[in-house]
Amino acid sequence: MAILDHARAQVLGDGEGLDEAGVLAVLSLPDDEVPAALQLAHEVRMRWCGPEVEVEGIVSLKTGGCPEDCHFCSQSGLFTSPVRSVWLDIPALVEAARQTAATGATEFCIVAAVRRPDERLMAQMREGVAAIRAAVDIQIAASLGMLTQAQVDQLVEMGVHRYNHNLETARSYFPQVVTTHTYQERWETLRMVRDAGLEVCCGGILGLGESIGQRAEFAVELAALAPHEVPLNFLNPRPGTPLGDRPIVDGRDALRAIAAFRLALPRTILRYAGGREITLGDLGTRDGLLGGINAVIVGNYLTTLGRPAADDLALLEELRMPVKALSATL
Amino acid sequence: MIWCARCGGALSNRGADRGADRGTDRGTDRGAAPAVDGDAPPAVDGDAAPAAARGGHEACAAALALEPPRFCPRCRRRMKVQVLPTGWVATCVEHGRTQG
Numbered sequence: 001m002a003i004l005d006h007a008r009a010q011v012l013g014d015g016e017g018l019d020e021a022g023v024l025a026v027l028s029l030p031d032d033e034v035p036a037a038l039q040l041a042h043e044v045r046m047r048w049c050g051p052e053v054e055v056e057g058i059v060s061l062k063t064g065g066c067p068e069d070c071h072f073c074s075q076s077g078l079f080t081s082p083v084r085s086v087w088l089d090i091p092a093l094v095e096a097a098r099q100t101a102a103t104g105a106t107e108f109c110i111v112a113a114v115r116r117p118d119e120r121l122m123a124q125m126r127e128g129v130a131a132i133r134a135a136v137d138i139q140i141a142a143s144l145g146m147l148t149q150a151q152v153d154q155l156v157e158m159g160v161h162r163y164n165h166n167l168e169t170a171r172s173y174f175p176q177v178v179t180t181h182t183y184q185e186r187w188e189t190l191r192m193v194r195d196a197g198l199e200v201c202c203g204g205i206l207g208l209g210e211s212i213g214q215r216a217e218f219a220v221e222l223a224a225l226a227p228h229e230v231p232l233n234f235l236n237p238r239p240g241t242p243l244g245d246r247p248i249v250d251g252r253d254a255l256r257a258i259a260a261f262r263l264a265l266p267r268t269i270l271r272y273a274g275g276r277e278i279t280l281g282d283l284g285t286r287d288g289l290l291g292g293i294n295a296v297i298v299g300n301y302l303t304t305l306g307r308p309a310a311d312d313l314a315l316l317e318e319l320r321m322p323v324k325a326l327s328a329t330l
Numbered sequence: 331m332i333w334c335a336r337c338g339g340a341l342s343n344r345g346a347d348r349g350a351d352r353g354t355d356r357g358t359d360r361g362a363a364p365a366v367d368g369d370a371p372p373a374v375d376g377d378a379a380p381a382a383a384r385g386g387h388e389a390c391a392a393a394l395a396l397e398p399p400r401f402c403p404r405c406r407r408r409m410k411v412q413v414l415p416t417g418w419v420a421t422c423v424e425h426g427r428t429q430g
Binding site: 058083085095096100300 | 337338396398400401408409411412414415416418
């Protein structure tokens with residue numbers, strides 16, 4: 001329990017995240033101390049972030065056929081995944097944004113499975129973002145892979161306010177997960193995004209085969225980046241991918257990770273993202289929201305389905321956690 | 331024959347297609363991966379079919395609660411699938427769109 005006493009003073013009291021040794025200690029807590037860690041993480045979230053929960057919807061603008069080999073991803077064209085390549089047209093993109101806004105979400109993230117955007121994709125983004133802004137009252141984020149400085153500038157001009165580019169895992173483990181580009185290349189895109197004034201969204205996936213120590217390493221690497229938002233995914237092993245036979249993260253380990261990441265990142269938006277349904281189920285969603293999580297992706301993901309948005313919204317109401325209003329994000 | 335929308339394996343036999351009795355799944359029991367988008371996949375020996383295809387596809391049925399269909403249940407072609415925030419649209423080149 002010593003680590004939790006230390007965290008109470010440093011993280012809750014001063015708003016300063018745990019270092020790698022501290023995060024590792026939380027990730028190594030025995031089962032009977034996990035509830036106390038979650039309670040502390042919740043207190044940290046409430047003190048440094050407040051009670052509001054940011055709700056987001058995501059959609060895939062360009063699905064499948066990606067030239068990269070991220071071993072967890074069913075959209076890589078290098079694996080024998082059943083996911084086929086498909087593009088979303090602009091009317092359907094606007095409708096997806098409208099559906100997302102109707103849930104009360106303030107964020108709508110447009111995602112493309114690419115190494116980096118080409119001219120066709122940037123043109124589709126320009127048209128799509130303009131059409132959404134004309135028709136739907138929602139903030140627009142994007143996730144289009146690695147960017148050039150010119151593309152960063154173009155996204156700013158379009159009115160995109162946040163950019164997602166996940167580091168996915170610890171620097172020391174990244175080469176085991178991706179071989180077609182480097183951790184440093186991702187970091188460089190994140191640097192350009194931040195320098196351009198866009199909000200940085202950067203997280204990853206737990207359960208890729210990383211060690212507990214590498215999980216702690218990843219948390220403090222994210223803390224060093226100081227992103228506006230950290231989406232926390234749990235591996236949903238996809239058929240046909242190199243990680244398709246990996247076991248699902250144990251629910252108790254997932255909850256340890258939620259608490260540990262919150263104690264490493266006391267002021268960051270920590271978002272429940274993919275995999276929570278299979279790793280934690282309905283009860284886990286509640287436990288996470290009472291253990292440091294303060295944002296959710298509602299509805300479906302890019303290639304898989306999520307909990308109905310209404311279920312998450314009903315849970316937030318039951319927990320008396322207000323959905324962050326659009327006016328609060330502008 | 332009706333095909334599993336998740337793994338593309340044989341789901342049930344209506345007796346109309348003798349060839350389909352031989353087993354036609356083309357992947358692992360975690361999901362099949364057709365060789366050619368949109369084309370009717372080649373048949374393989376029944377022994378190569380995954381356990382799910384030889385059984386009742388209970389795992390597939392459970393997984394489909396969190397996944398859109400990937401294979402056309404009428405012809406087993408791999409479909410183009412667009413997942414949207416509140417639903418999905420799957421298109422088979424031969425049998426058209428379904429949505430959920």
